[in-house]
Amino acid sequence: TTSTMGITRVSNIRKIHMANYEIDTWYISPYPEEYSRHRILCICEFCLKYMSSDYVAQRHALKCQYRHPPGTEIYRHEGNSIFEVDGAKSPLYCQNLCLMAKLFLDSKTLYYDVEPFMFYVLTENDDKGCHFVGYFSKQKVASATTPPVAPAITDSPGSSTSHETISTTDPITNGSAHDGTNGTATTATSSSAPAEPIPAVRNNVSCIVTLPTAQRKGYGNFLIDFSYLLTRCEKTVGTPEKPLSDLGLASYTNYWKHTLCYELRKLRNSADPATEISIDTISQTTGMTLDDVVFGLETLGFLVQTPQKSYTLQIDDRVLDDIIAKWESKNYRRVHPEKLLWVPLT
Numbered sequence: 001t002t003s004t005m006g007i008t009r010v011s012n013i014r015k016i017h018m019a020n021y022e023i024d025t026w027y028i029s030p031y032p033e034e035y036s037r038h039r040i041l042c043i044c045e046f047c048l049k050y051m052s053s054d055y056v057a058q059r060h061a062l063k064c065q066y067r068h069p070p071g072t073e074i075y076r077h078e079g080n081s082i083f084e085v086d087g088a089k090s091p092l093y094c095q096n097l098c099l100m101a102k103l104f105l106d107s108k109t110l111y112y113d114v115e116p117f118m119f120y121v122l123t124e125n126d127d128k129g130c131h132f133v134g135y136f137s138k139q140k141v142a143s144a145t146t147p148p149v150a151p152a153i154t155d156s157p158g159s160s161t162s163h164e165t166i167s168t169t170d171p172i173t174n175g176s177a178h179d180g181t182n183g184t185a186t187t188a189t190s191s192s193a194p195a196e197p198i199p200a201v202r203n204n205v206s207c208i209v210t211l212p213t214a215q216r217k218g219y220g221n222f223l224i225d226f227s228y229l230l231t232r233c234e235k236t237v238g239t240p241e242k243p244l245s246d247l248g249l250a251s252y253t254n255y256w257k258h259t260l261c262y263e264l265r266k267l268r269n270s271a272d273p274a275t276e277i278s279i280d281t282i283s284q285t286t287g288m289t290l291d292d293v294v295f296g297l298e299t300l301g302f303l304v305q306t307p308q309k310s311y312t313l314q315i316d317d318r319v320l321d322d323i324i325a326k327w328e329s330k331n332y333r334r335v336h337p338e339k340l341l342w343v344p345l346t
């Protein structure tokens with residue numbers, strides 16, 4: 001039972017019947033009352049229409065014209081596609097999608113006001129059609145906030161465990177790095193005078209869901225990676241809308257960790273060993289916000305605070321290699337950026 005502004009809503013829905021699956025629901029979703037009365041809600045896997053009985057669903061299946069989500073197919077590779085669905089152009093589909101997603105989302109989400117959002121729907125394809133696996137939504141025009149200024153990190157070339165120092169006190173006066181613990185820190189990134197304008201920060205994901213039947217197979221990670229690919233095409237940086245659910249935080253933390261490991265390894269192996277590692281650079285090449293980069297580095301244990309209240313970046317190559325090897329051993333499908341057919345709206 002959920003209570004909104006004094007109205008108590010009761011829902012009996014415990015399962016959804018979709019394609020050949022009966023899926024246990026996790027939370028209450030505000031389906032119209034006549035549908036909430038049923039224990040099992042039937043959902044068409046192609047148009048996401050909700051129906052009160054198998055009989056109605058079977059009749060619908062005979063005449064449903066959809067074999068894939070509406071909108072534009074912007075990615076197709078190895079049996080998976082991603083469709084970009086405009087909330088303004090396909091409001092009914094997107095409302096059905098939001099209502100279904102709410103069955104697995106604890107936090108308040110939108111259901112009917114879908115126009116300001118784009119929906120990126122991931123499918124598994126076969127000769128019968130493109131079957132829904134998961135999605136994320138993204139606000140079309142988000143209010144941009146002025147991003148914080150990156151603390152500077154300096155790289156210590158040549159050492160397997162490097163000690164890089166960043167200052168995180170006052171971003172305005174932060175123009176020089178403190179010396180690292182091993183005394184090999186070189187020049188600092190002067191973050192107050194960046195070479196290129198720092199892009200605006202926006203939410204690159206509003207809500208993200210993988211159907212429970214498809215979870216823990218790497219699809220959530222695939223969707224997250226795809227959201228950052230779009231963000232990089234937009235030449236900006238992005239972060240998921242808060243609050244994150246526990247599962248959202250687990251998935252994002254995992255993504256940030258291995259993405260940072262790949263990026264750090266790339267920077268360490270770059271032609272010029274003196275290449276400076278700065279949070280700005282990592283943020284711009286990954287599309288992650290400065291805060292998320294710092295959070296990821298801290299989670300990896302690579303960011304260590306010194307008594308002088310500055311931070312030292314200590315990259316342990318063994319940890320880095322272990323995380324990458326462990327991730328690759330899962331053999332989850334990866335996003336192939338060259339398969340994306342998409343240009344940003346603005």
Ligand code: ACO
Pocket residue numbers: 104105205206207208209210211214215216217218219220221222240241242243244245246247248249250251252254255330
């Ligand atoms: N427990 C622990 N770690 C997890 C879990 C879990 N249940 N789910 C994901 N992770 C971490 C793991 O490291 C996992 O790798 P592993 O499975 O090899 O251990 C890694 O994330 C990648 O998991 P995926 O298989 O890619 O993720 P999945 O397809 O299961 O989708 C998602 C993750 C979308 C969060 C899914 O759990 C879901 O739909 N949950 C319900 C809705 C929700 O909470 N969405 C996020 C809300 S926050 C927001 O929308 C911005």
Ligand code: ZN
Pocket residue numbers: 044045046047048049060064065066
């Ligand atoms: Zn249908």
